Amino acid sequence: MLTSIKKTLLIIILSSFTHFLFAESSVWKVSKGNNQLFLGGTIHLLSKQDYPLPPEFDQAYQQSQLLVFEVEPDLVNSLAAQQKFIEYAMYTDGTTLSDVLDQATYRLLSNFLSVRGLSVDGFKTMKPGMLSVVLTVLELQRLGLAGQGVDEFFNKKSKKDNKPQLALETIDDQFQALSALGAGRENDVIRHSINEAEKISSTMQKIKQAWRAGDNQALLDITVKQSLDRFPGLYDALLVQRNNRWLPQIENLLTTAEVEYVLVGALHLVGDDGLLTLLGNRGYKVERVLSR
Numbered sequence: 001m002l003t004s005i006k007k008t009l010l011i012i013i014l015s016s017f018t019h020f021l022f023a024e025s026s027v028w029k030v031s032k033g034n035n036q037l038f039l040g041g042t043i044h045l046l047s048k049q050d051y052p053l054p055p056e057f058d059q060a061y062q063q064s065q066l067l068v069f070e071v072e073p074d075l076v077n078s079l080a081a082q083q084k085f086i087e088y089a090m091y092t093d094g095t096t097l098s099d100v101l102d103q104a105t106y107r108l109l110s111n112f113l114s115v116r117g118l119s120v121d122g123f124k125t126m127k128p129g130m131l132s133v134v135l136t137v138l139e140l141q142r143l144g145l146a147g148q149g150v151d152e153f154f155n156k157k158s159k160k161d162n163k164p165q166l167a168l169e170t171i172d173d174q175f176q177a178l179s180a181l182g183a184g185r186e187n188d189v190i191r192h193s194i195n196e197a198e199k200i201s202s203t204m205q206k207i208k209q210a211w212r213a214g215d216n217q218a219l220l221d222i223t224v225k226q227s228l229d230r231f232p233g234l235y236d237a238l239l240v241q242r243n244n245r246w247l248p249q250i251e252n253l254l255t256t257a258e259v260e261y262v263l264v265g266a267l268h269l270v271g272d273d274g275l276l277t278l279l280g281n282r283g284y285k286v287e288r289v290l291s292r
């Protein structure tokens with residue numbers, strides 16, 4: 001479960017949006033002078049039917065000598081990461097979900113889990129923010145949609161090809177952001193997550209269509225606007241703060257002659273706070289990679 005939980009980090013702030021043409025790309029080249037790197041916007045969970053990936057992803061991979069992920073992929077499955085998850089996900093002071101959720105929300109949660117053959121008692125000490133991610137994971141797994149994503153695909157490929165890897169953050173960085181989700185708005189985040197989980201199949205299809213199209217505006221409209229309106233703290237913690245921590249690292253990569261391939265969740269690229277805009281504002285040339 002741990003791998004899927006990490007990889008569905010951003011899905012919980014997505015909702016339905018319209019269909020798009022497959023015309024653009026979710027891979028970008030960033031350069032200054034003779035130095036360059038590639039930025040790939042990823043979907044962390046895919047199904048077998050989503051492969052092969054859009055050709056731009058492999059084009060960037062073939063031209064790169066070093067891969068950079070959000071977090072070191074192999075750490076996600078480690079015992080240390082599992083222990084970290086428990087440390088950040090669970091209340092340790094005797095607090096339970098029934099203490100922080102109102103009766104109606106607790107009943108809604110209990111019914112949602114019961115229909116899926118689970119008991120709310122199995123989650124009673126989990127923080128609502130972490131639980132909101134778990135609810136999405138459980139539904140994706142139930143629907144058979146929690147398969148290998150872009151990050152895992154290129155992790156395996158780069159190991160086979162002996163290409164080195166780097167990471168932009170640690171497991172602690174990711175779990176700290178997750179553990180704060182919903183603080184002060186526990187009922188809202190659980191209700192929102194249940195509502196999103198119940199329509200996740202159609203949502204995922206539309207997300208993947210937008211991703212393949214490289215339609216940043218569509219992703220921006222639905223994710224950034226909704227998260228800013230409903231959960232501004234969530235948007236700031238999961239996207240803005242992390243993008244600003246990653247930016248100097250990416251700039252440092254652009255001082256080397258080596259060509260790097262940076263793979264991060266697609267939402268990290270879009271909007272005024274996205275990496276594409278931040279890098280463009282700092283004078284880097286940012287251009288789409290289109291299939292040959």
